[in-house]
Amino acid sequence: MKLKHAKTAFTIFFLVILGGFLFIWLEKEMAFREELEKRPLPSGLHPIVEEKRDQLVAQAAEIGIDIIITDGYRSPEEQADLHSQGRSTPGSIVTHAEAGESYHNYGLAIDYALRFDDGSVVWDITRDGNGNGESDWFEVAAIGKKLGFDWGGDWQRFKDYPHLEMTFGLSIRELQQGWRPEDKME
Incomplete structure (x- = not known):
């Protein structure tokens, strides 16, 4: 007992x-x-994304492709304005992400376009300006992927050809909860 x-x-x-x-x-x-x-939202690109952005521009130039970064960090207000485009304001729909739902809002994404010698910008994914038989757009995407970016052109549902992002393994939900890449990196 x-x-x-x-x-x-x-x-x-x-x-x-x-x-x-x-x-x-x-x-x-x-x-x-x-x-x-x-934690406040970042106010600019993450330093690693910024560094890789610069490498992307330089490596594209090395193979005769001039690109311009058309977007990087985006404030929630800018994201809301873009999301309203084609819905409640004039223009075409360019994003499905509302404010706080884009990697741009956390400084982890960039968008690019091709630039002509005269400075004009084009979003022509078939253009072969360097004359090597390959699409300049896809060559730039390949460089981005080698640098560690995920490319929006690989997405299944919505192809976002100008978009490159580095998630650092974080989901949008985790970013909304305040996680930042430094919190998850070892």
Whole structure:
């Protein structure tokens, strides 16, 4: 009989200790989550994305393709304006992402276009300006992918040919919750 009471007492003791540890862990987790949610949105491109953007422009130039970065970091207000285009304001729909739903809003995406010698810009994905028999657009996308970008032209549902992004393994939901690439990188 004493053994049965000892086992019960030990089980209760163990559960109380475990409960205490869980309580402490939960408190720390909740405080961390609250701190994440208070983090402001970035106000520019992530330094690694900025560096890779510059390498993209330089490497494209090395093979005779002049590109211009048409967009990088985008504020929530700019994203909302773009999202309204083709819906509640004139123009074509250019994005399906509302404010806070684009990697641009977190400084993790860029858009590019081809530039002519006269400075004019074109979004012609078939153009072969460097005369090597390949689409300049796809050559730039390939460079971007080698640099670590994901390319919107590879997406299944909505092909976003000008778009390159670095997610650092973070989903939009995680970014909305306050996670930043530095939090997940080792």
